[in-house]
Amino acid sequence: MNVTGVDTPEFLTLVRQRKRGRLKAYIGSAAGVGKTYRMLQEAHDLRRRGVDVVIGFVEAHGRADTSALIGDLEIAPRRRIEYRGVVLEEMDVTGVIDRHPDVTIVDELAHTNVPGSKHRKRWEDVLELLDAGVNVITAVNVQHLESLNDVVQRTLGVTVRETVPDWVVARADQVVNIDLSAEDLRQRLLEGKIYGPEKISTALENFFTEENLTTLRELALREVASSVDHAREDIVRRELGGPDAPRPTDRIMVAMSSNPPRTAALLRKASRIAGRLNSDWYCVYVQTPEERADRIDAAVQRRLVDNIQLAQAMGAEVVTLAGSDVADAVARFATEKAVSLVIVGKSTRSWWHRLRHGSVVDRLVRATEGLDVLVVSFDERSPANGRTHRGPSDA
Numbered sequence: 001m002n003v004t005g006v007d008t009p010e011f012l013t014l015v016r017q018r019k020r021g022r023l024k025a026y027i028g029s030a031a032g033v034g035k036t037y038r039m040l041q042e043a044h045d046l047r048r049r050g051v052d053v054v055i056g057f058v059e060a061h062g063r064a065d066t067s068a069l070i071g072d073l074e075i076a077p078r079r080r081i082e083y084r085g086v087v088l089e090e091m092d093v094t095g096v097i098d099r100h101p102d103v104t105i106v107d108e109l110a111h112t113n114v115p116g117s118k119h120r121k122r123w124e125d126v127l128e129l130l131d132a133g134v135n136v137i138t139a140v141n142v143q144h145l146e147s148l149n150d151v152v153q154r155t156l157g158v159t160v161r162e163t164v165p166d167w168v169v170a171r172a173d174q175v176v177n178i179d180l181s182a183e184d185l186r187q188r189l190l191e192g193k194i195y196g197p198e199k200i201s202t203a204l205e206n207f208f209t210e211e212n213l214t215t216l217r218e219l220a221l222r223e224v225a226s227s228v229d230h231a232r233e234d235i236v237r238r239e240l241g242g243p244d245a246p247r248p249t250d251r252i253m254v255a256m257s258s259n260p261p262r263t264a265a266l267l268r269k270a271s272r273i274a275g276r277l278n279s280d281w282y283c284v285y286v287q288t289p290e291e292r293a294d295r296i297d298a299a300v301q302r303r304l305v306d307n308i309q310l311a312q313a314m315g316a317e318v319v320t321l322a323g324s325d326v327a328d329a330v331a332r333f334a335t336e337k338a339v340s341l342v343i344v345g346k347s348t349r350s351w352w353h354r355l356r357h358g359s360v361v362d363r364l365v366r367a368t369e370g371l372d373v374l375v376v377s378f379d380e381r382s383p384a385n386g387r388t389h390r391g392p393s394d395a
Contacts, residue, residue: 010229018261021130025109026139026170028225029216030208032194033180036060039105040069042137046103054101056129057122058090059108063193076104077227080112088114093125099134103138104129109169110144110162123168125320139165142220145273149264151219156212167315168277169223177224182213216312252341253282253332254316255360256307258291260299263307266345269376271314282312282337283318286329327363334371346377 026035036058043053055075060066076099079092090113096104106129111122119125126136143152146163151157169175180188188194189208254270256263267283274281285308293301311318323329334342344361364373 022135024174028178029220036104050104056104056106103135111138174306252344253341283316286326
């Protein structure tokens with residue numbers, strides 16, 4: 001097992017540097033690569049060095065090695081919530097904050113909490129811990145990054161329902177990849193070290209194919225490599241201009257219409273590009289007179305609100321502009337905000353409509369010097385199958 005990550009000061013040094021909590025994230029390609037095991041090893045190491053460590057939430061999923069490694073580590077009491085006649089357990093965020101350890105271990109960052117919990121998602125729990133000054137070590141599988149949702153569905157034929165906004169992982173002070181080859185991971189599965197005997201055959205034939213695992217491994221390595229690049233840029237910036245030196249960025253924006261069929265995919269594409277450029281990004285919607293609140297169709301209005309909320313969750317600054325000329329409004333905004341790249345989806349309007357009313361894309365290209373326009377076309381082919389992946393994947 002190889003562990004690669006950002007070449008930054010060790011986590012213990014970061015923990016002692018500021019009041020707001022520090023975040024360390026372990027990224028893996030799939031369940032069973034050893035993320036939870038590595039976090040627990042680090043917890044023991046930190047405790048030996050005098051650090052107050054508490055397990056906020058770790059689920060061993062019946063894996064004997066993981067359960068044994070918990071050992072005598074302190075485990076924060078969990079919150080018990082009754083849901084549909086069943087009592088379930090979640091992390092007690094308030095309890096952990098009141099206990100206020102130096103470091104808490106929080107597994108399965110993409111987990112959706114039981115209804116009735118303080119937050120809907122576990123990553124929101126982690127953000128509250130960080131804001132309260134509690135340092136967090138967490139883990140997530142690469143397929144749970146929101147911007148990769150379409151890539152995973154298209155290449156693996158798997159719909160991942162539980163996701164984490166990329167900006168949550170991007171704000172981590174350290175990102176570490178737990179790397180295991182597809183062959184070794186499949187062998188661990190065969191040996192019963194990941195799932196119980198009744199699930200092994202199905203897993204080998206579906207999600208844990210060698211092709212799928214190799215693809216996910218490449219995605220994980222690429223994600224951490226991007227984090228390394230960003231960390232190096234920050235180091236160079238601080239050395240040359242001091243800690244308050246501004247970060248040079250290429251500002252980007254995505255132009256969103258009110259009811260496009262593939263808005264989620266467009267937003268994920270923009271999020272990935274912004275992440276690669278280490279840039280803030282805007283999501284701009286131009287409300288035309290035909291789409292005023294008193295005139296827009298109720299169903300379209302609901303979808304628009306959903307898309308705006310998705311963009312915000314992915315880290316975009318959402319801006320609504322009013323105007324009858326979409327291209328002109330977008331171009332003026334790009335000039336005002338020094339945007340260098342605008343991302344738009346491929347038009348679904350008929351050629352006759354474009355002939356009569358012109359193309360927004362063509363007008364954007366002509367509207368502003370120095371503005372690049374990226375037109376995203378989408379693969380409308382259905383994925384190889386419709387499998388949904390929600391299980392205990394972050395261990």
